[in-house]
Amino acid sequence: MDKPKMLWLGIDCLDYNAVKKFNTNLPNLWALMQKSTWGRLESKKPLYTASCWSSIFTSTQPETHGVTWAKWKEGEVGFDSIKVITMFDVLNRNGYTCGLFNMPATFPIRDINKWIVAGFPAVGEKEEIAKPVDILNDLPSDFISYTPGHMLTNREMTEDFDLWVKSETKMRNAFIGLPYKYKSVDLIAYGSTVVDRCTHLKGVNHKTFALKFYRAADTSIGQIIEAIKPDYTFITSDHGADGVCHSLNGFILLNGARFKENNEIDTKQINFAPTVLELLGLNIPSTMEGQIIWEAFKSPAIDKEKIKQQLKALGYI
């Protein structure tokens, strides 16, 4: 099988209930949902961004991957100190390349084949936020000042509503403008922080206010899919939002030839990585604690069972 082109949109704090409430006001996401499997992605406490994303990356609970405390904002625990194998490690070992752009909780950086521009809370020297560092030369000169890590360490920027929407536009355009050599990886990921800001500034219940932020993320979804033209698109958030706080109700979407259309599911964040590995026919490491989301696949367990029966009949197993 040729390697499929996979796009992963990591929308921090995208809330399952808010997506359902806003529905057609998010035209790109809503249209995509009709052609996809999507639903609630249950998160796990502690509802720290880095803790939750690390659970998604590793398919393990926080006590296993080790990113369990708030010190991740200072980079004391984070992407480079995850204690177990990540889905990126599995992909790399099996010859799949990955490129991660502004994905939350990918700081401090760890080795990824092929490149990484770290997301929130990334701040600091160029060498600390990108590898290979040359990739920063292919991004706009004011890129660093619009990164979530930079904006969240500057109080005036943190509280400027419009600036967050502008930041999303800047980040999206920087990503779309990357040269082909970076876009040609097997799994390319784009991270967005704008929806999380809406939660912490006023909360998702202020509809007009929240919609500005949700629509900024929705525009990114539409424009990035159009630019990348992936075979498979995944969307995940790390947690949802309840008023101005994080909630357990994250969001997941799986789109592509092998996934069912217009299919709502309810699943857990540790189930994402095994599902991506199953899609590619890769073995799932024994450290991974989640389950394959079989209900997302058009013809899942039935085919496997059939093959098993045939092998049995032939005396191979």
Ligand SMILES: [Zn+2]
């Ligand atoms: Zn978060």
